Amino acid sequence: MTDWITQAPPAAQTYLEGRRLDEVECIISDLPGIARGKAVPASKFAKQEYFHLPDSIFYQTITGDWGEAAGADGFIEKDMILRPDMSTASAAPWTGDWTLQVIHDAFDRKGNAVACSPRNVLRRVVELYRAKGWKPVVAPEMEFYLVARNIDPAKEIEPMMGRSGRPAAARQAYSMTAVDEFGPVIDDIYDFAEAQGFEIDGITQEGGAGQLEINLRHGDPIKLADEVFYFKRLIREAALRHDCFATFMAKPIANEPGSAMHIHHSVLDIETGKNIFSGPQGGETDAFFHFIGGLQHHLPAAIAVMAPYVNSYRRYTRDHAAPINLEWGRDNRTTGIRIPLSGPEARRVENRLAGMDCNPYLCIAASLACGYLGLVNEERPDKQFRGDAYEGEPDIPRVMGEALDLFENAPELHAILGSEFARVYSIVKRAEYDEFLQVISPWEREHLLLNV
Known part of the structure; x- marks a missing residue:
């Protein structure tokens, strides 16, 4: 070497x-x-x-x-x-x-290859696509919060202090003034990203107090997962330089939106380089609907990978910019599966379920696995949802234990991700969940101590 x-x-x-x-x-x-x-x-x-x-x-x-x-x-x-x-x-x-x-x-x-290594799990899924003559393409969106330094776990997380001397404000989505509040941190994020050779597609203010989103250019799933893996560290280091923390918790602040890692998917035919979601005349293909069907049918079992902690399930609440069900719709941000506006070449499917607390390799692997099952099984989705999906019935697990039950009883998903990985992941997450259940929360002490 x-x-x-x-x-x-x-x-x-x-x-x-x-x-x-x-x-x-x-x-x-x-x-x-x-x-x-x-x-x-x-x-x-x-x-x-x-x-x-x-x-x-x-x-x-x-x-x-x-x-x-x-x-x-x-x-x-x-x-x-x-x-x-x-x-x-x-x-x-x-x-x-x-x-x-x-x-x-x-x-x-x-x-x-060690079956439990997250990068190997993703490579396994990508190779299954390639064996079918397909090249999966993804584009992740990363949401995160910049918060005040917090060294006391008993203290609630608070927004960071902006350059104006005031705490970051909520409900300022897409505000350039709000982005300017974090200017020095964002400058370092850009500088670090440039030094690392990463291309940022844009940074926007999201709806939460101190919440930002970074979009990455679409590309190879393993390369993009590597970048998210690197970006989490990069962003944390940039924040520490300015006396604040960057957090990727799915729901760090009560009554504020959670942080997601939305994943856009398309699939190319390796031989022709064409998007298999679009036909010769630009119309939507059977493969397009089969991919959506795969997400609808298999995401419930994969949510334990995309929402890997007890905190993850606090994000799935009505009217807080996170889905509560697996409906799909065109240009509809209330659905769990969204079809963004695009031309035929860029036709893609967006999975809005994943939290930013996920492991990017495992999350992208699980999402692609669901779409793959839809493609090979030729699964059809439900009828397109029109209107506000928050008015529909929830069909997403609300607690980690329920999500793990679904994951553990999904042999088709295990076959794609690898049975050894599925075994180890389930055991580790059960151990984590059991440990959490031993902790008595402030809510329990406040409301149950003298009232029950």
């Missing part, structure tokens, strides 16, 4: 021009989407073709506890072989020295 820098993307090479690289962060996503790995001197990275981490990183809950998911061998923490994907080499411009990050792929000692 002596010439490894020449294999890095142009943005990484530009970042290092005239500079001495000090360190390389060798990273991989765990189930929650946290970067795990090692930081090594650049000179050592140049000499290594792989490094080791124990497979137990995929059995860890968000709290640092462990799910009993090790399998027949027991919890012996076998070493995985992690190999760098040099196409992901990216600057870490917030560090004090010159540092690159490189995402790695996980293999076992026989060279097989």
